[in-house]
Amino acid sequence: MNSTKKLLADLWEPTRVRQMAHEFADIAADELVIRAAAVRGPGLSKRAQVLVKAGGRVKSPVALARRVQRESLHLSHPRFLAQQVAAPIPAAALVESVVAAMNQSLAVWEMSPIATAIDRDLLARFKALFGYPTSSEGSLVPGGAFANLTALLVARNILDKGAHRTGRTRVAILCGEQTHYSVARAARILGFGSDAVFQVAPDRWFGTDAAAVKSGIAKAKKAGFRKFVVVGSAGSTPTGSFDDLMELRRVATAEKAWLHVDAAHGGGLMFSRRYRRCLRGIHLADSIAFDPHKMMFMPLTAGCVLIRRGADLRGSLAEQASYLFGSKRAWPDIGQVTIGCSQRFDALKVWLVWRAYGAKVWDGLTTHVCELAETAYRHCLSSTVLEPMHRPDSNIFCFQLRGRRNDAHSDRLHWKLKEALNESGFGYVSSTVLGGRRVLRLVIMNPRTTWSDIRAVLDWIARRAR
Numbered sequence: 030m031n032s033t034k035k036l037l038a039d040l041w042e043p044t045r046v047r048q049m050a051h052e053f054a055d056i057a058a059d060e061l062v063i064r065a066a067a068v069r070g071p072g073l074s075k076r077a078q079v080l081v082k083a084g085g086r087v088k089s090p091v092a093l094a095r096r097v098q099r100e101s102l103h104l105s106h107p108r109f110l111a112q113q114v115a116a117p118i119p120a121a122a123l124v125e126s127v128v129a130a131m132n133q134s135l136a137v138w139e140m141s142p143i144a145t146a147i148d149r150d151l152l153a154r155f156k157a158l159f160g161y162p163t164s165s166e167g168s169l170v171p172g173g174a175f176a177n178l179t180a181l182l183v184a185r186n187i188l189d190k191g192a193h194r195t196g197r198t199r200v201a202i203l204c205g206e207q208t209h210y211s212v213a214r215a216a217r218i219l220g221f222g223s224d225a226v227f228q229v230a231p232d233r234w235f236g237t238d239a240a241a242v243k244s245g246i247a248k249a250k251k252a253g254f255r256k257f258v259v260v261g262s263a264g265s266t267p268t269g270s271f272d273d274l275m276e277l278r279r280v281a282t283a284e285k286a287w288l289h290v291d292a293a294h295g296g297g298l299m300f301s302r303r304y305r306r307c308l309r310g311i312h313l314a315d316s317i318a319f320d321p322h323k324m325m326f327m328p329l330t331a332g333c334v335l336i337r338r339g340a341d342l343r344g345s346l347a348e349q350a351s352y353l354f355g356s357k358r359a360w361p362d363i364g365q366v367t368i369g370c371s372q373r374f375d376a377l378k379v380w381l382v383w384r385a386y387g388a389k390v391w392d393g394l395t396t397h398v399c400e401l402a403e404t405a406y407r408h409c410l411s412s413t414v415l416e417p418m419h420r421p422d423s424n425i426f427c428f429q430l431r432g433r434r435n436d437a438h439s440d441r442l443h444w445k446l447k448e449a450l451n452e453s454g455f456g457y458v459s460s461t462v463l464g465g466r467r468v469l470r471l472v473i474m475n476p477r478t479t480w481s482d483i484r485a486v487l488d489w490i491a492r493r494a495r
């Protein structure tokens with residue numbers, strides 16, 4: 030047998046492929062429903078080295094994948110409470126191998142006739158969810174950072190007509206101190222420059238203070254800026270706080286500014302009958318960043334950007350490429366409304382869950398994780414050891430040790446507590462800095478997490494702190 034024939038027999042032999050599909054699916058299923066004793070095993074960094082350095086050929090990709098899964102940090106474990114990465118809805122995670130196998134590229138309709146229709150149907154659902162008109166435009170993107178980049182590109186081009194040509198601009202960006210770092214990075218990439226980013230102090234609930242934004246604009250004017258983008262967070266990364274979007278709209282309108290709302294984290298709360306009030310006024314934003322891979326419990330990646338006036342997005346991204354983009358058709362080439370060229374069929378997992386289970390699935394799941402954060406808050410209110418930093422708006426909650434000193438020693442203590450818990454594998458939390466002091470942070474992204482899981486982690490921290 031020549032070597033190509035042998036390769037084909039090895040890699041594409043139908044019975045083997047089918048068997049491998051089942052075996053990989055079994056590994057995925059084990060991870061999705063994991064409830065092991067520990068979120069992680071001990072000595073992970075050493076183990077990682079052993080794993081990648083182990084020489085020799087591996088006989089089976091399945092066995093290797095099994096080892097990687099077993100030894101990894103289990104983000105789907107109910108006591109993983111650290112960061113904004115979801116424990117994915119099983120159907121959405123499991124269909125990923127179908128997405129990869131079909132390998133549709135949505136850059137052009139020609140390569141993805143059915144996928145394009147599904148993608149556009151999903152976008153229409155998102156527009157309706159946020160109260161945007163059908164004439165708005167958007168695309169799926171790899172995440173919130175790309176969504177912010179896209180939105181700021183369009184804002185720049187609309188506010189400063191010359192920027193499209195020169196790549197430089199004189200537009201200021203006003204945002205809160207808690208705004209995700211991707212906004213400042215986008216400003217540097219897009220030629221705004223870091224001097225054009227005016228970060229304002231948060232209000233006492235860690236949201237963006239609209240009055241401070243007004244003062245920020247005055248400061249920017251003194252520095253010579255005449256055009257502005259106001260960025261609101263819904264919710265913010267450190268505390269999950271929601272800005273008053275109606276108020277930010279008023280401030281932005283008074284200055285003829287573009288209002289961008291980064292709802293990468295909290296956009297999913299639109300599904301929650303109880304929590305959607307947090308996003309009041311989002312339909313008035315000029316652009317929205319939103320991550321289904323956060324509060325819609327999708328596996329990475331699924332981000333989305335929406336631009337209220339669709340023509341603004343199309344004008345910013347339209348390209349000539351005769352080898353790809355064709356004559357006018359009933360369906361668009363998605364490559365003309367998104368930064369990427371190869372565009373993964375990420376829409377399928379989201380659309381499938383929506384079609385199969387209905388939007389109510391997200392009402393239940395988002396409400397549940399937010400209510401858990403509220404319960405954690407009430408627990409800390411009455412704890413003699415732990416003290417809440419804020420009443421949570423959503424599923425992110427920060428707390429500290431009561432009676433702590435306001436010094437670096439106490440900061441280190443909080444850091445060490447987090448490290449000790451995470452090393453133990455019993456639970457996993459994160460930390461952040463609020464008001465200049467390091468505090469502990471819970472992010473509840475797993476609908477299978479129960480109050481007893483969180484209680485056990487808080488008790489562990491309180492015991493260790495004593």
Ligand SMILES: Cc1ncc(COP(=O)(O)O)c(C=O)c1O
Pocket residue numbers: 113171172173174175209211262264265266291292293294320332
């Ligand atoms: C508010 C906010 N915006 C943007 C991002 C970046 O999103 P991604 O990681 O999907 O690029 C995050 C990530 O945590 C976020 O919390």
